[in-house]
Amino acid sequence: MAIVGSGPSAFYAAEELLTRRDVDVDVSMFERLPVAGGLVRFGVAPDHQTTKAVERVFSRTARRNGFRAFLGVEIGRDISVDELLDHHHAVIYASGASDDRKLGIPGEDLPGSFAAREFVAWYNGHPDSAGRTFDLSGRRAVVIGNGNVALDVARILACDPDRLVPGDIAEHALDALRRSTIEEVVVLGRRGPEHAAFTTPELIALGALQEVEVSVHGGYDASDDAPIKLRTLADYARRSPRPGRRKITLRFHEAPVEILGDSHVQGIRIASTRMDGSEQDLEASMVLRSVGYRGAPVPGLPFDSQRGTVPNVAGRVVDPVDERPVPGVYVAGWIKRGPTGVIGTNRYCAAETVDALVADHQHALLPQPSRPGDELAEVVHSRCPDSFGFDGWKRIDRYERVEGRRRGRARQKLVEVGAMLAVARGTENDQYLPQ
Ligand SMILES: Cc1cc2nc3c(=O)[nH]c(=O)nc-3n(C[C@H](O)[C@H](O)[C@H](O)COP(=O)(O)OP(=O)(O)OC[C@H]3O[C@@H](n4cnc5c(N)ncnc54)[C@H](O)[C@@H]3O)c2cc1C
Structure with a gap:
């Protein structure tokens, strides 16, 4: 399975997939930024640190067998929607709401x-x-x-x-x-x-x-x-x-x-x-x-420009013309239901989507991937040489926390992509890093 995004709905969907007893899956997560967390990092207020502690729950999911992540890869730009599905049985889009009303x-x-x-x-x-x-x-x-x-x-x-x-x-x-x-x-x-x-x-x-x-x-x-x-x-x-x-x-x-x-x-x-x-x-x-925030279209994925969401029924993406499910394509979180609800709401939302996906699997409704999943990693690395996995994100996370602690802060955030890449690659002496 592939999951697009690394916010709450993406991680809750991954957790649900990786812990269900009735399916045995591998999950690949694709995030356009070099850092994970979605609006937990970039929306939740900086003085609400207890809310941000949910990141620990996400890290636990990321350590589960069968999980891998590609940070710095934008679906619809670096890898097309069709290509992604070609390499997986199903894709869950959890791309949030990056636009405004x-x-x-x-x-x-x-x-x-x-x-x-x-x-x-x-x-x-x-x-x-x-x-x-x-x-x-x-x-x-x-x-x-x-x-x-x-x-x-x-x-x-x-x-x-x-x-x-x-x-x-x-x-x-x-x-x-x-x-x-x-x-x-x-x-x-x-x-x-x-x-x-x-x-x-x-x-x-x-x-x-x-x-x-x-x-x-x-x-x-x-x-x-x-x-x-x-x-x-x-x-x-x-x-x-x-x-x-x-x-x-x-x-x-x-x-x-x-x-x-x-x-x-x-x-x-x-x-x-x-x-x-x-x-x-x-x-x-x-x-x-x-x-209000508003969902943004992912090129190649149906989009309801009136509502700012991807048309779906209980998480199954549907064709906007004939309203039939698009095989193997699902949504969760704000791109599914609009920008409402707290972090925990996305857990139920993602569970509903995974239920639909598993039911489709049990009824043999998921498409067979036409290409091996591993091949995609090579494509990603050739097109996005700066992308990295969850280990890279953990290095950034650790670096920010250590730098924060030195200053009496929860975290000293890196903001420039260049600085994030330097830390993720383990080249902390890089010129990009703030002194
Ligand atoms: C300002 C603000 C404050 C909030 N404060 C709280 C709070 O205090 N407590 C609380 O419970 N809730 C809070 N919320 C709500 C909470 O943040 C949301 O419910 C939740 O983040 C929605 O999760 P999501 O996974 O659907 O989307 P997001 O968290 O937005 O995650 C979407 C992710 O997808 C990635 N992405 C998008 N497009 C692509 C693509 N094409 N390819 C790859 N990756 C892509 C994005 O970069 C992002 O990381 C707040 C929301 C906002 C806006």
């Missing part, structure tokens, strides 16, 4: 307006964001959206950067946040608090930041028997102002109408989503659109 309002593409995904990738040291900069020299940033990602970016922007040191935030982001002059982060939700998608622990984490004043614009009250999330908001609304601190202001029932500015974001026009629809302009130097 759009707002569809004027000014969305102005410099200073970003998808939250880009900002998250930057502070988490994604190699695609290496060398990027975010200008944090303004006074106000506006985050559009009301999910946990919106609260993550608001917290990272507003908190004392020293809080982030023990985690694994990328060094360049820590430096930029130390120089930041942002005084207020506004979080904008088009619906009311009772519909906000963020979870209670994320909301409570905001209020726990002593150095930040969290408030609810226009006030808010909740009855004693209201859900804890609403009572927490009411508590924030009652707090007396604490001048001199950075602010996070939660605004509800307001939708963005236009991002304002000539050559750079200067503000945002918002409209009340209540009856009167009144509009207001807010000055801002940065807008982060946190309205």
Whole structure:
């Protein structure tokens, strides 16, 4: 079997396949980056280290007999979808969501307006964001959206950067946040608090930041028997102002109408989503659109551009025209069901996919590979000479942890691909490595 991706759904699918008693399989995992983990490394906030501990579960899977990995190999670019299936009985695509939903309002593409995904990738040291900069020299940033990602970016922007040191935030982001002059982060939700998608622990984490004043614009009250999330908001609304601190202001029932500015974001026009629809302009130097990640197509694989997912029934990829299953091709995780759910959700999602795959195997519905699996390793090494296996990733992992420990941090992330390759190959004295 081949699995594309190395995020939670890929590893949960591998674990399920390698531990089932009713099948005896080998699993080859293909990841386009030189590092494994998907959004556990590049999405989960750098100050949420307990969440990132799930990487240990993934490493255990990687040590199982029958597992091998190819890091630095992009399916659909280096190896085609058809080629991959030619060498395997089945392929599970667990390629996640690497794109963003759009707002569809004027000014969305102005410099200073970003998808939250880009900002998250930057502070988490994604190699695609290496060398990027975010200008944090303004006074106000506006985050559009009301999910946990919106609260993550608001917290990272507003908190004392020293809080982030023990985690694994990328060094360049820590430096930029130390120089930041942002005084207020506004979080904008088009619906009311009772519909906000963020979870209670994320909301409570905001209020726990002593150095930040969290408030609810226009006030808010909740009855004693209201859900804890609403009572927490009411508590924030009652707090007396604490001048001199950075602010996070939660605004509800307001939708963005236009991002304002000539050559750079200067503000945002918002409209009340209540009856009167009144509009207001807010000055801002940065807008982060946190309205959802979105799957990206893999060339050669069916794709539903409306939903941003691969069309499937319980994990079996189906032809978008006749809706019949494409033999041997499956999906798991965010590319299967869209960008919802926590890490653990992907376990059930991957198990459902593997159930479908095993049932198809038992009914002799899987195609016979037309070429030997081992031959693909030679093709990979000739086309992607910089690719390496899981041992290379473990070397990077160890290096980052040791370097982190020296600095009192969970991990000192490598960001440049060149530096990652140097460590994976065991040439740590390489010029690419940060000193
Ligand atoms: C900002 C953010 C914060 C989050 N915080 C939390 C949290 O605190 N707790 C929690 O439980 N959940 C959190 N989540 C949710 C969690 O990260 C997701 O549920 C989970 O990562 C989805 O897993 P996945 O395997 O489907 O996709 P991903 O994790 O995105 O993995 C997909 C992998 O596929 C690779 N890939 C893509 N295309 C190809 C290709 N063509 N060839 C080879 N490889 C490819 C990608 O590089 C990536 O490594 C967060 C999500 C985000 C966005």
